[in-house]
Amino acid sequence: MKKNLILLCITAVLVFSCNKKKENTEVPDKNDTIATEKPLTKADSIVNRTIEAHGGKLYESADYSFDFRGKKYHFKNNEATYTYSSEIKKGDSLIKDVMTPDQFERSINSNLQTLSKEDESKYSEALNSVIYFATLPYKLQDPSVHKTFVEETTIKGKKYDVIKVTFGQDGGGKDFDDEFHYWINKQTHKIDYLAYNYLTNDGGVRFRAAFNTRVIDGLTFQDYINYEAPLETALKDLPQLYEQGKLKELSQILTENVTNNHK
Structure with missing residues (x-):
């Protein structure tokens, strides 16, 4: 009897230990993770779907050059970091910005220049702006970007999702208070139109058709x-004005002259 009692106790301890180990190693419930x-x-x-349609993960290691308004531009991405140059x-004189x-650095004939804070800001914003638009919609996933779904609409018989984008002051650049709208083709998931308003230099409203x-x-x-477009025109009204000419x-x-430097 005593022997049986000892065996029963040992069995209970082993069962408890196994159950405890199972609890510690068990994968959390999927619903708990999602929550x-x-x-x-x-x-x-x-x-996210639009970024995928335009190139997706290829942006993370992209290394391309292109020409824009007489300048040679180059962007090289390495996941979270990058190098932009023109x-x-x-x-x-050969003027190069990196x-x-x-x-940010500017050199003239390979001689590094000493820049005022104002000039450094002006030149870096100009460089960043060109690369930003050339690589749309890649940067729309940055933490400083605030995205809002506006509506579904139709332009020239095609259906679009309209996304409003604003920027946080931290990381949003000098013109963080600008507002953008993007019209994303529901079939191709690519950006066919974009618009923005800005406050610098007395302000303005622009609409772009790809x-x-x-x-x-x-x-x-x-x-x-x-x-x-006239000042203070609502961005969501621009497609109608565009269709009306x-x-x-x-x-x-x-x-122009886009080149993949990986090749």
Whole structure:
């Protein structure tokens, strides 16, 4: 009897230990994991799908050059970091700008220049702006970007999701208070139109229509016709004015001679 009681106690201890070990090693319930994650908004889901349609993960290691308005531009991404540069020949001088997340430098004929804070800000913003538009929608996933779904609409018989984008002051750049709208084709998931308003230099409203869309080694590049609208025009009203021919064409945004430097 005593022997049986000892065996029973040992068995109980072993069963308890096994159950405890199972509890400690068991994979958490899937629903518990999901509950701790922040759910994607409709705007986030649309933008993520758009980034995928334009090139997706290829952006993270992209290394491309292109020409824009007489300057040679280069962007090289390495996941969370990047190097942007531009260069232009003026007379006997070769002016080169280089920007990373940590610094901006300008050199003339390989001689590093000492810049005022104002000039450094002006040149770096100009460089960043060109790369930003050339690589849309890649940067729309940055933490400083605030995205909102506006509506579904139709432009020239095609259906679009409209996404509003604003920027946080921390990481949003000098013009963080600008507002953008993107019209994303529901069939191709690519950006066909974009618009923005800005406050600098007395402010303005612009609407851009994409053309010459092409895919170069997996990344989508587009040119744009740039239109002007009257000040204080609501961005969501611009497609209707565009269809009615009431917007004034200002310029064309041409990204030319695009080269994949990995090849």
